[in-house]
Amino acid sequence: MKINTQTVNFNADATLIDFLDNRVQKLEMFFDHIIDVDVFLKVENTSVKENKIAEFKVHVPKDSIVVKKQCKSFEEAIDTACEAVERGLVKWKEKRKS
16 A cells, blocks of 8 residues: 655654554555555644644545545544544445445
8 A cells, every 4th residue: 555645834744644654554454455545634724723634535446535634633633534534444345345
């Protein structure tokens, strides 16, 4: 599985990238044939505290799962987005079996 990470409006430090890589690698427990994952980390310039956005595009054979979450920190946004992707992978796998 290939992980492509892009940051918008900020520079990510190594600890955030390591956290992201470790969390995304766990997605393979739910589905083995993930082709690649595109991750976009963005900071919106608003006065709202929840201005960190994590957007995931998970490419699986003949389909893709897109999830976008907005939270107070990137770690929280990555966690909630990965949980949503996990649910999406389980749904996609069940739909594919039937």
